[in-house]
Amino acid sequence: MAAVAVTSAPLDLQALIDEVGGASTADGAVASFIGLVREENQGRRVSFLEYEAYEPLAVRALQLITEEARASWDDTRIGVHHRIGRLELGEASIIIVAASPHRAHAFAACRYTIERVKQIVPIWKHEHFEGGDVWLEGATADPDDEAAREAARRIACA
Amino acid sequence: MRITVRLFARLRDLAGSGELVRDVEMPATVETVWRSLVDEMPRLRDYERTMSVAVNADYAKMSAKVSDGDEVAFLPPVSGG
Numbered sequence: 404m405a406a407v408a409v410t411s412a413p414l415d416l417q418a419l420i421d422e423v424g425g426a427s428t429a430d431g432a433v434a435s436f437i438g439l440v441r442e443e444n445q446g447r448r449v450s451f452l453e454y455e456a457y458e459p460l461a462v463r464a465l466q467l468i469t470e471e472a473r474a475s476w477d478d479t480r481i482g483v484h485h486r487i488g489r490l491e492l493g494e495a496s497i498i499i500v501a502a503s504p505h506r507a508h509a510f511a512a513c514r515y516t517i518e519r520v521k522q523i524v525p526i527w528k529h530e531h532f533e534g535g536d537v538w539l540e541g542a543t544a545d546p547d548d549e550a551a552r553e554a555a556r557r558i559a560c561a
Numbered sequence: 562m563r564i565t566v567r568l569f570a571r572l573r574d575l576a577g578s579g580e581l582v583r584d585v586e587m588p589a590t591v592e593t594v595w596r597s598l599v600d601e602m603p604r605l606r607d608y609e610r611t612m613s614v615a616v617n618a619d620y621a622k623m624s625a626k627v628s629d630g631d632e633v634a635f636l637p638p639v640s641g642g
Contacts, residue, residue, distance in 0.1 A: 438642050459618035497642055526641030527570035538571040539640035544613040
């Protein structure tokens, strides 16, 4: 699988680390993030989630995010896989890997990527909980919103 | 001219379909397409302030021109991750 992907298959962190890190001996650090389906949300007991994506635009948005991260941390390489379809509690919905000569850059790029995913990638959670279901809606996606981008950078560098 | 409208998440549920084919008069913008859609399905109107739009799988503005054969997508606020 490419370094950036939207897939209905279970996510494989080691495969993504291998894809991004490869055989490089220049790296001193790999930071990773795994997003999981949690059993509780806003007081509701979650049964399972269904993720939907506008796939071609989601892949483009993920690529844009990794380019933004590289512009900020230019020695860092990033991979991100987002899963779609039905996910059970405890399953991974997203995995992010950032490889760099230096840990500060790896951590920052990893955090920046998840913050930006939540801002601009056209993917939606349909939450099924005990007693009903609801579409979750977060940010209005606007890749040109400089304030949102700066907020993600601030969090990444905090 | 003929365009394809793509709707996602709750917008898709409200419309009852994720893909609609519509004829619109030229010249048209994303906004023209949205107006005719809301005329047809007023329940979509609430999303006007919060949605994003895309033309041919690229983020666009409401003022973007659309051409015959284009795919115009209306996207509720996102919740990935």
